Amino acid sequence: MISYWEKTSFITYDYLIIGGGIVGHFAALELAQQQPNAKIALLEKGLFPHGASTKNAGFACFGSLTELEADEHTLSIDAQLQLVEQRLKGLEQLRQTLSDTTIDYSPCGGYELLFDTAENLEARCERWNSLLQPLIGSDTFYNADQEIAAQGFSTKHVKHMVGSRFEGTINTGKMMYALSKKVASLGVMRYTQSEVIGWEPHPTGVHVNVRVGDESLVLQAKKVGVCTNAFTKKWLPELDLNPGRGCVLISTPIPNFSLKGCFHYQEGYYYFRSIDQRLLIGGGRQLAFEEETTIQFGINPKIKAALVEDVQRFILPNTSFKIEQEWSGIMGFGPHKKPIITTIDDRVTLGIRLGGMGVAIGASVGTAVAEKMYSN
Numbered sequence: 191m192i193s194y195w196e197k198t199s200f201i202t203y204d205y206l207i208i209g210g211g212i213v214g215h216f217a218a219l220e221l222a223q224q225q226p227n228a229k230i231a232l233l234e235k236g237l238f239p240h241g242a243s244t245k246n247a248g249f250a251c252f253g254s255l256t257e258l259e260a261d262e263h264t265l266s267i268d269a270q271l272q273l274v275e276q277r278l279k280g281l282e283q284l285r286q287t288l289s290d291t292t293i294d295y296s297p298c299g300g301y302e303l304l305f306d307t308a309e310n311l312e313a314r315c316e317r318w319n320s321l322l323q324p325l326i327g328s329d330t331f332y333n334a335d336q337e338i339a340a341q342g343f344s345t346k347h348v349k350h351m352v353g354s355r356f357e358g359t360i361n362t363g364k365m366m367y368a369l370s371k372k373v374a375s376l377g378v379m380r381y382t383q384s385e386v387i388g389w390e391p392h393p394t395g396v397h398v399n400v401r402v403g404d405e406s407l408v409l410q411a412k413k414v415g416v417c418t419n420a421f422t423k424k425w426l427p428e429l430d431l432n433p434g435r436g437c438v439l440i441s442t443p444i445p446n447f448s449l450k451g452c453f454h455y456q457e458g459y460y461y462f463r464s465i466d467q468r469l470l471i472g473g474g475r476q477l478a479f480e481e482e483t484t485i486q487f488g489i490n491p492k493i494k495a496a497l498v499e500d501v502q503r504f505i506l507p508n509t510s511f512k513i514e515q516e517w518s519g520i521m522g523f524g525p526h527k528k529p530i531i532t533t534i535d536d537r538v539t540l541g542i543r544l545g546g547m548g549v550a551i552g553a554s555v556g557t558a559v560a561e562k563m564y565s566n
């Protein structure tokens with residue numbers, strides 16, 4: 191039961207955004223900036239964002255060498271370069287919007303660990319350097335073998351390391367906190383613990399069914415942006431979209447520990463970095479693809495054991511460490527790494543399927559969703 195005052199002031203909006211991750215926030219931000227007089231609300235099912243945006247590893251990356259090579263199986267080089275450009279522009283936009291100091295951006299550079307003899311490595315770096323040259327303006331990848339021992343990795347296992355000059359790290363929590371604050375400061379109403387059940391077209395716009403605790407109510411908007419990434423499939427089962435769970439482990443503080451850079455291996459499936467003198471490591475989804483194709487949060491013991499073993503074997507071979515915390519997040523994947531940005535009828539626009547690169551492309555996907563909403 192709602193009051194007359196609620197009915198006249200809180201029910202009807204110009205724009206409603208469903209999903210309070212990085213994409214939903216950037217969509218709301220762009221709408222608020224372009225249409226300062228519009229009534230805008232963002233609906234989030236969790237108390238905090240409850241998908242991937244506060245669960246990720248905080249890598250500000252655009253693709254390691256073997257990841258770019260692997261993606262050649264599913265995308266043309268032109269499509270891949272467009273995607274890299276979108277990632278680079280998205281990262282730039284993220285940094286410009288929130289400031290490097292606010293999100294603890296560190297241009298630390300990235301490294302990819304290789305465990306075999308890695309044939310033609312120099313030529314493979316050169317090939318991708320020249321492909322990326324028009325986007326980046328200088329060489330990206332270089333041989334970093336001499337840094338393997340200096341970083342403390344086991345030279346018995348890590349045979350090569352490829353440096354990537356323009357990668358960095360952020361503090362994910364600070365990023366999403368600042369983004370929420372900014373969106374709220376522009377007058378966007380943010381409703382958390384508000385789960386959207388579905389929506390229906392209506393002659394004057396769209397009716398959105400929302401569950402809040404035991405109650406449900408219908409909000410109305412002229413346009414709706416759906417930014418629920420992997421969780422979108424329940425409404426649109428025909429979408430080429432699959433969930434993918436990712437897990438992260440973080441150690442207790444290790445005296446004098448700090449890695450210089452952000453690190454990946456096996457086509458980007460694994461990643462690690464340091465934060466606050468702790469080791470953060472995640473990934474390994476490919477060890478149990480089927481089990482990890484889920485929207486249920488949780489830690490797969492097989493993946494956790496593999497990550498811990500890698501730490502002991504070649505990341506911190508001479509250091510004892512203890513896992514203090516572990517968590518999972520849910521990503522959205524498709525047959526290739528291009529996100530879906532589309533208007534499914536005049537009034538509902540989707541910005542979803544960000545894969546493992548949402549820190550990089552979230553800003554640009556959210557902005558594109560907003561542009562479609564206010565220009566159609």
Ligand SMILES: Cc1cc2nc3c(=O)[nH]c(=O)nc-3n(C[C@H](O)[C@H](O)[C@H](O)COP(=O)(O)OP(=O)(O)OC[C@H]3O[C@@H](n4cnc5c(N)ncnc54)[C@H](O)[C@@H]3O)c2cc1C
Nearest residue numbers: 209211213235240241242243246249386436519547548549
């Ligand atoms: C473990 C892990 C590590 C990662 N590491 C990195 C990294 O280092 N670098 C990188 O670039 N990317 C990384 N990613 C990927 C990145 O985090 C995602 O691509 C990005 O956060 C997706 O943002 P989003 O806004 O599209 O989706 P989400 O963050 O999932 O946001 C969608 C939101 O919609 C909400 N929602 C869902 N259903 C409803 C509903 N019915 N009603 C209301 N709200 C709803 C959810 O609660 C969620 O908050 C990682 C992901 C994971 C899981």
